[in-house]
Amino acid sequence: MNILGIETSCDETAAAVVKDGREVLSNVVYTQIPLHQPYGGVVPEIASRAHIEKISQVIGSALDSLTPPLTHSPNRIDAVAVTYGPGLAPALIVGLNAAKGLAKSLGVPLIAVNHIEAHLHSPFIYDSPDDAAAQLSDPREIGPMLGLAVSGGNTVWIDMPEYGKYKVIGETLDDAAGEAFDKAAKLLGLGYPGGLKIDRISAAYRERFPNEPLVPFPKGRPRDGVTALAGLPAELCVSFSGLKTALLRHVxxxxxxxxxxEGVQDFGGYDVTPEVAHVVASYQEAIVQAIADRTRAALRRNSYKAFVLGGGVSLNSRVRAVLTKVCSAAHVPLLMAKPKFTGDNGAMVAGLAFYRRNVSGDAAFRADVSPSLQVGLA
Structure with a gap:
């Protein structure tokens, strides 16, 4: 079964075709980063306008790149899937409307999916038989699993007793990890977006000064009483507001x-002073250890068969290295998305939709965007 997936929740216009929920036949992503850089962050109106301008081209490219072409029956589109939340409302509506129109014109079902849940499916998709994901069992045969979706908009730990069932057991109580990276980069004059720059600068600094003590920034402990309001255990929640304040005061x-x-050097391809690189590495380590601590605590709560890691921040090399050690110590396999599938993409949307075919039908065509959609409500 071939499903076309469409993703426009934030600042990427993406479309992909995925076979049987796993094999990626085509994957096209148009990033809007250059459009938002002058503003230091994503501007919803600009994002929406760019989606409108590019959506037809991106979908067309995803369909045209199929081999054999779409006109051949083996590559027919059997359903259209789309992210309907969470995300930016002006951006989401572009993708949803495009998906509705395309599904109607093709006479195929429409499947609306949850963006966060799609990120948790990304470790199971592949575009080469040599990919690690290609060797995995059907996700429905693996369980229970612990999931972590960590990105610019989300940092959430999810208990998955079986594939397709989700319960939030921990999350950020303010900024997501990716947002915390971006705000730090802006404060330190590194520009937007900050995640990749912070990762590369930090890696270069740690390699050059492996024994240098880091700045003791706080590691995301929520204020007493706050987690009770969220109804979640304190040991599985994180708050990055105190960390950002500590960085601001340090600056x-x-x-x-x-x-x-003075003394600017090359760190990971970026020209900064050793002092800035030191602070960058320290700040990143605080975030990474906060994530690692909550993951350790979450893994102790159940006999998980796998830890599923998805979202844009999962591309961070330090996050990957530390969580690999955490999972190894817990004797739990770590399933990570291929780098190209860590950010927002249509392949994860199409892949998840294969396992959610029961939610298609006329109701899907009446669906509206849900900017604050919660996990487990798709």
Whole structure:
């Protein structure tokens, strides 16, 4: 069964065709990063306008790149899937409307899926028989699983007693990890987006100064009483507001960090001072260890058969390295998405939709966007 997946929840316009929920036949992503860089973050109106301008081209490219072409019956589209939340409402509606129109014109079912749940499916999709994901069992045969979706908009730990069933057991109480990276990069003069820059600068710094003590930034402990309001255990929740405040105060007490260019060196392809690189590495480590601590605690709560990691921040090399060690110590297999599938993409949407075919029908065509959609409500 071939499903066309469409993704427009934030600042990527994406479409892909996936066979039987796993094998990626085509995958096209148009990123809007250059459009948002001057503003230091994603502007919803600009994102929506760019989606409108590019959606037809991206979908067309995903269909045209199929081999053999779409006109051959083996590559016919059997259903159209689309993200309907969570995300930016002006962006989501572009993808949903395009998906509705295309499904109607093709006379095939429409399947609306949850963006976060799609990220948790990304470790199971592949575009080469040599990929690690190609060797995995059917996800419905693996369970229970612990999932972590960590991105610019989400940092959430999810108990999956069986594939397709989700329960949030921990999450960020304020900023997502990716957002915390972006805000730090802006504060330190690194520009937007900050995740990749922070990763590369940190890796280069740690390699050059492996024994240098890091700045003791707080590791995301929520304020007492806050987690009770969220109805979640404190040991599985994280708050990055205190970390951001600590970084701001550190910069205020050391103004030369962002004012001086003396002694600039190349760290991971970016020209910064060793002092800035030191702070960047310290800040990243605080976030990574906060994620690792909550993951350890979550893994202790059940006899999980796998830990599923998805979302844009899962591309971070330090996140991958530390969580690999955490899972190894817990004797739980770590399933990570192929790098190209960590960010927002249509393949994860189409892949998940294969396992959610029962939610298609006329109701899907009446669906509206849900910017604050919760996990387990798709």
């Amino acid at each position: 205020q007490h050391n103004p030369s960090l962002v004012e001086s260019q």
